[in-house]
Amino acid sequence: MRPVYAISGGVSKFAKARPDKTFQAIIKEAYDYAIADIGLDFPTFTKIVDGSVASYFSDHFSRQLMAGIMAQDYLGLCPKPSHRVEGGGATGGLCFQEAWKSIASGHMDVCVAYGFETMSHVETWKGNEFIALASDVSFDYPVGGFYSGYYAMMVTRHMKEFGTTVEQMAHVSVKNYINAFHNPYAQKSQRISIKDVRNAPMVAWPLTRLDICVMSDGAAATILCSEDGLRKLEAAGAKVTRPLVKVTGIGRGTDMMRMADRPHVDYDFFMENYATEQEKSSDETKAYYKKLWEHGTRYPGVHSFRAGRTAGNMAWKHAGISDPLHELDFVELHDAYTSSEIQTYEDLGLCRYGEGGPFAESGKAFLPNIDYGLKLKDKPVCAVNPSGGLIACGHPVGATGLMQAVFAVWQLQETIKAHFRDDQLQVKDAKRGAIHSHAGTGTYVTVSVLEREG
Amino acid sequence: MAKLPSQREETLGGFVVHGVPFPVGTDEESLEFLKKMAPIQIEQEYRITYLHSYGQDSPWFAALTNKRLLASRDPASGYTTANPRGHDIYSGNETKWIDITDVPAHVHAFTVCYFGSQEFLPECPFVLALIEFDGVNTLLLTRLMGVDPDAPSLDWIGIDVSPRFLRNSKLKPTDVYFVPKSG
Numbered sequence: 362m363r364p365v366y367a368i369s370g371g372v373s374k375f376a377k378a379r380p381d382k383t384f385q386a387i388i389k390e391a392y393d394y395a396i397a398d399i400g401l402d403f404p405t406f407t408k409i410v411d412g413s414v415a416s417y418f419s420d421h422f423s424r425q426l427m428a429g430i431m432a433q434d435y436l437g438l439c440p441k442p443s444h445r446v447e448g449g450g451a452t453g454g455l456c457f458q459e460a461w462k463s464i465a466s467g468h469m470d471v472c473v474a475y476g477f478e479t480m481s482h483v484e485t486w487k488g489n490e491f492i493a494l495a496s497d498v499s500f501d502y503p504v505g506g507f508y509s510g511y512y513a514m515m516v517t518r519h520m521k522e523f524g525t526t527v528e529q530m531a532h533v534s535v536k537n538y539i540n541a542f543h544n545p546y547a548q549k550s551q552r553i554s555i556k557d558v559r560n561a562p563m564v565a566w567p568l569t570r571l572d573i574c575v576m577s578d579g580a581a582a583t584i585l586c587s588e589d590g591l592r593k594l595e596a597a598g599a600k601v602t603r604p605l606v607k608v609t610g611i612g613r614g615t616d617m618m619r620m621a622d623r624p625h626v627d628y629d630f631f632m633e634n635y636a637t638e639q640e641k642s643s644d645e646t647k648a649y650y651k652k653l654w655e656h657g658t659r660y661p662g663v664h665s666f667r668a669g670r671t672a673g674n675m676a677w678k679h680a681g682i683s684d685p686l687h688e689l690d691f692v693e694l695h696d697a698y699t700s701s702e703i704q705t706y707e708d709l710g711l712c713r714y715g716e717g718g719p720f721a722e723s724g725k726a727f728l729p730n731i732d733y734g735l736k737l738k739d740k741p742v743c744a745v746n747p748s749g750g751l752i753a754c755g756h757p758v759g760a761t762g763l764m765q766a767v768f769a770v771w772q773l774q775e776t777i778k779a780h781f782r783d784d785q786l787q788v789k790d791a792k793r794g795a796i797h798s799h800a801g802t803g804t805y806v807t808v809s810v811l812e813r814e815g
Numbered sequence: 816m817a818k819l820p821s822q823r824e825e826t827l828g829g830f831v832v833h834g835v836p837f838p839v840g841t842d843e844e845s846l847e848f849l850k851k852m853a854p855i856q857i858e859q860e861y862r863i864t865y866l867h868s869y870g871q872d873s874p875w876f877a878a879l880t881n882k883r884l885l886a887s888r889d890p891a892s893g894y895t896t897a898n899p900r901g902h903d904i905y906s907g908n909e910t911k912w913i914d915i916t917d918v919p920a921h922v923h924a925f926t927v928c929y930f931g932s933q934e935f936l937p938e939c940p941f942v943l944a945l946i947e948f949d950g951v952n953t954l955l956l957t958r959l960m961g962v963d964p965d966a967p968s969l970d971w972i973g974i975d976v977s978p979r980f981l982r983n984s985k986l987k988p989t990d991v992y993f994v995p996k997s998g
Contacts, residue, residue, distance in 0.1 A: 380854045380856055381853075381854050382854075424859060424861060484825075484826075484827065484933070486930075486931070486932060486933040486936055487932075487933045489930075489931060489932040489933070490932035490933045490934055493932045498867070499867070499869060499872065499988070500898055500956065500988050501956055501988075503987045503988050503989060504943065504956050504957060504958060504988050504989055505928060505931060505932075505935050505938070505941055505943050505958065506931075506932050506934070506935070507928055507930075507931040507932050507935065507943075509928070509930070509931075510926050510928045510931065510943050511943075513926030513928075513943075514924040514925060514926045514943060514944070514945055515924065517924050517925055517926060517969060517972065518923065518924035518945075518972070520969055521924075521969050521972045521973075562929075562930075563927075563929050564928075564929060564930045565926045565927065565928045565929065565930070566926050566927040566929070566967040567967075568926075619898055619956070620945070620954075620956070621897065621898055621945055621953055621954035621955055621956050622896060622898055622900070622953050622954075623953070624952070624953070625952065625953075663923070663924055663945060663954070
């Protein structure tokens, strides 16, 4: 496979509602920004780009089938090749990886991945219903289809089995909201406390409104290219930031649609098939897991995402990572819920299964030099959701995974200050980061690793 | 004192408007002014009735109407799923039906929904639960009744429960729900 570079990106302002523009024009905001950032004009880029991948989750929200081609049309990209990808909340992450495939395979030299969602066209409770249709409509949806309810069930099990607390979850909310205070693209930024999170209206016990991401209108776009594509762009006058950002790891995993159907495997099967390389090589960790299983833990059950673990393990192997916590400088992960950020720490091997709660409050996933108003035990090690994540930035589903890619490119280019007009969120000397996109109750998960060259 | 609402509830309803402000002339200056116009938003209704088939899972619903709870079992391995599944995921074999109505059952996980999708808002708060059954490898999503939704507790996890069935079946998975086992 050929090397693939992520050279530029753009994000529209995420907002609760964007009635000022149609979805095509919102995408164009992000697309134009990405083109302008490499110093090209619209006609020149149009001439060079080989094709695109379009990303959006729900035809229901826009009440429009074939929205992808409407975006392609508006962006002036017809008749170049394109296709739409859809995979629930992981749609953006899948789109990024499809664009990567187009380049890595040699099918294209320059490919743009764009995505959007306009969720404001219906009331919040109807939006919840649309999203819940991404659960089995024969068996799950009719029982009380509500994703916050599904995630709340996962976390009650996590709490019971591992002792995770609501205060530990609230640490995630405080971190992400306060990070977003420095991100002008974020839909919400507020200086909140643990108490604020717990005193917010209860949505699905124990998750409060501040434990849950919001619905949004927004778009994002990322430009990927091969070495040949880079030469073509630069020959046309593009000014691509050096050092380059290369995509070095790709991983995907899946799990069953009905959360109730997930297996509950024994210790030996877990160690053989799901444990990280780091976990397999540590006798202490093996003993730790043995003890968990003796107390009744089974994997993945409903407390863990084996799709996330599978995607992570695959991406780490591809990128040559054995200790993600210390070999990644940051992770932009899919924190639709504070609880799912904690679950994902564990899936990605940033900590062991069962230790996500203590990890959340340790400080390891926080940024240095930001006052969170919290007493944190440990120094920052690997910033998680330095942008503010979905909880604060918003979650216009088809755009979300691409937004993560754009923020990751800017982190690795060390251009956060230029784009955010504030360098508080710049991870110092960031060399390697990961983006993580997640669908349903953990049905599709993607993990991609991006690295700064040199 | 409970926090008082500070915002009125928003709805999509409003007046029907025939005609909106627009420049009298379409000279260059007036047309340029249109760039400053606020967007027009209209309501679009979308209703549809689907003829949904439960296909090979139909007997599971038929059983509920007869106050029985079925599960699927791989005849060779014995792997059993609480949700119906026509074919086993490990062997690919066609499964057989078994009756788990009287199998001991326990709460595996739960939540209380104080908010939800439009369809279920009138039922809030309601309790969702995942039920585990002795000898069954997977769980069942259901409603849990007989517990106080205003006093949720992790202690609910592990309690023994038993199924109850609607007298008047709706041919939906909510034809069965669970309650704490008495005695």
